[in-house]
Amino acid sequence: MRRRDMLIAMGLAACNTRRPKQGVLGASERVNETIESFLLHDVDPSPRGVTPEMAYPSYHVAPAVPLQPADWVLEVNGLVGKPLRLSLDDLKKLPITTTRIHHYCVEGWSAVAEWTGVRVSELAKLAGAKDTDYVEFRSFDAPSDEARGYWSSWDRESAMHGHTLLAFGMNGKPLAPAYGAPLRLFGAVKLGYKNVKYLTEVNFLDRRTGGYWEDKGYEWFAGV
């Protein structure tokens, strides 16, 4: 710890910004989570016009843009009545929703896109998912071949929100590889990093499993 940070921590118990999940900072995050879930309601995001695709940032953790494996399917597991393995065509037979959503990045920028896909709540219905507290999303975007892929876990209420989609279309076109093809999560009620791209799994769980950025120290709830 540098001297300045020592000074900042003075008067408080451990306020270590390298480990923001612990000590006073961690306790403060948990208090904020309660406030965040209290504020959560079924809201219509209704943003302005879409961001030109050239200007819409696209991030991934792999060294290059991850490409869809030939044998791609979406697996639905966890506390479900029947586990599922769905192709993109299977998903497209479910009720389809199109919605314009503001993307709020933790870095401080915002962008808008129109997403087309299936609500996570429709998928839950199809799989006969139990009323679990958490829904986990996993991806084939991995920092290396050995490392496990990007992931995030959501509180149930946010995952079942009417504007939380498993999207296969963006701005009226099929989802491009840079934006998470073939299937990505996009919700109106979370910061950008919660919206997992390059989906492989949706798991309905009764415990919280963190996430790629969350485990590094970013907020877990991250509602907007």
Added chain:
Amino acid sequence: MRRPQPLPIRITHWVNVPVLAVMAMSGLQILRAYPYFGPQGERWEWVPLQGWMTPDWMRAGQWLAGARHLHFLFAWIFVVNALVYLAYLIWSREYRRRLFWPPRDTRPMFAQLAYYLRIRKQAPPVDLYNSLQRQAYTVALVLAVLEVLSGFAMWKPVQLSWLAAMFGGYDGARVVHFLALIGLALFVVAHVIMVLLHPRSLVEMVTGGKPR
């Protein structure tokens, strides 16, 4: 008979010093992650200081996630402290001698300004504060309220969309949050200079001063 600086005023004042420092420094660490304004695809070039990589000594929290945690913890401390201050200000009626009241303070404020600029020889009458001081403290309070409201708007631009809309959305709230910070920083600089020129005011903010 009343002390120049009653105890609740002194406590909330001194709590603000470290809290505002941490808020500003963690805020500038957060800004570093994306030091630009306006939505993607339409940068608002009129906002000053874009692309500014805030220097190390101005930042706290070491990295984006650390700074956010620090910012959100100290934000609540700041809000609670501010509510205690405002409640006391109203309950004690201290607002009458502290806040800018245009019918009373507008003329003497310009007279005070003229005195500072050596245009006028005689200082206008002062009770606890002069009118220019009241104006400065009141503007600082307004800036603080703007910081809190635009901060909530950035934190929950969807759930508190009515609040974000007051600032022209998330990106507007971000601009207000940043410009109000510059305003507060300028206030602090002027405030510290004036205190150094009038050291008795510093003593009073520590001891409370003699009842007058």
